[in-house]
Amino acid sequence: IVAVPIANLPAFLTRTRWFALEERGPFDINRIFPGSPKGVLSERIAYTLFHDFVLKADYTVDFHCGLAGCNMHPFVYVDPADDETGTLALRVRMAQAFGTDLVYYKIRGVKLGTSAMTASL
Numbered sequence: 001i002v003a004v005p006i007a008n009l010p011a012f013l014t015r016t017r018w019f020a021l022e023e024r025g026p027f028d029i030n031r032i033f034p035g036s037p038k039g040v041l042s043e044r045i046a047y048t049l050f051h052d053f054v055l056k057a058d059y060t061v062d063f064h065c066g067l068a069g070c071n072m073h074p075f076v077y078v079d080p081a082d083d084e085t086g087t088l089a090l091r092v093r094m095a096q097a098f099g100t101d102l103v104y105y106k107i108r109g110v111k112l113g114t115s116a117m118t119a120s121l
Contacts, residue, residue, distance in 0.1 A: 004053060008045055018042065030064075059087075059094065075102040 006012045008029050010019035018026030019042055027042035029035070035046025054060050076095040080088055095103050 002053060002057070004049065007049055008042070010041065010045075059091070061094075073102065074098075074100040075104050076100050077104040080105055 008019070010021075011017055011029070014020045016026070017028045017030070020026060022042055023040045025040060025042060027040065029042050029046040029049070032043055033046050034050040035048070036043040037047050038044075039047070076098050078088075078091055078095045080092075082088075092103070
């Protein structure tokens with residue numbers, strides 16, 4: 001198990017989703033994957049996370065939290081369209097193991113929220 005406690009330290013330090021002092025930004029690294037090795041700092045962070053961790057992992061779990069003042073209900077996200085290696089059933093079981101009330105699926109380009117208890121694929 002490899003853990004990256006804080007994926008975007010500059011954003012964390014400024015309590016935002018982006019590095020406020022970014023040269024051409026701000027960029028939310030969650031939106032610029034897989035990043036660029038020659039880009040601005042946020043692009044390089046995304047590139048490093050993607051190439052040094054995500055691509056080398058059998059499975060990845062990406063924890064997010066809301067910013068201060070946000071009221072978010074805990075949920076898990078599963079991308080069923082990404083099943084080239086036949087891992088969807090295992091990933092759904094892993095998502096349900098977190099015990100959240102909601103499992104969030106992306107189906108045919110449309111994002112749907114469904115109950116983990118009643119969801120079926």
